[in-house]
Amino acid sequence: DIQMTQSPSSVSASVGDRVTIACRASQDIDNWLAWYQQKSGKAPKLLIYAASRLEGGAPSRFSGSGSGTDFTLTITSLQPEDFATYYCQQASSFPRTFGQGTKVEIK
């Protein structure tokens, strides 16, 4: 199974800050990576797919980059509605696996 490791596990930031979350795959997954946002008590929501493609309806302040084993989710100018937990997910092989999550908290 491909293991996905996110860092950090949590980050405290202020509105307007730039936030970067890393995700590392245990083997090469090319660009078969997605990012999801999950707010408390809600279902996850797809933000980024194929490593860098913005899902329709997702704000342009979210961007993704990377290929192979190392990926990054960047939120430029953090907004109040962005405080949530973020997960990466690989789609290179079965079983599909998620990172452990990164909680973005208010500083």
Add this chain to the structure above:
Amino acid sequence: EVQLVESGGGLIQPGGSLRLSCAASGFSVSSSYMSWVRQAPGKGLEWVSIMYSDGSTYYANSVKARFTISRDNSKNTLHLQMNSLRAEDTALYYCATSQEGPYFFDYWGQGTLVTVSS
């Protein structure tokens, strides 16, 4: 509008069985890639199973031989039959669809809670 509504969760004793359902609207389950993803209380996301549009199925190792994914095309509904349930199967079970290939989950339901406890 795509909508997914899960049902069938509840409290079940270890070793018991439960069948979850996911009623879909706004698209056809028979022509989509449909998955179950679960989340244990306070924990992260765990993919459980997927059914392809051609009927192929895949499972997480943790549920293989115990869980079965299926669909009812006439009711546009996805199911998850869960047998030999264990305490570690306790989770919120989400139904999710992947509209363009079996890769990323672009629509999710709100989940149904399964609690395995004596």
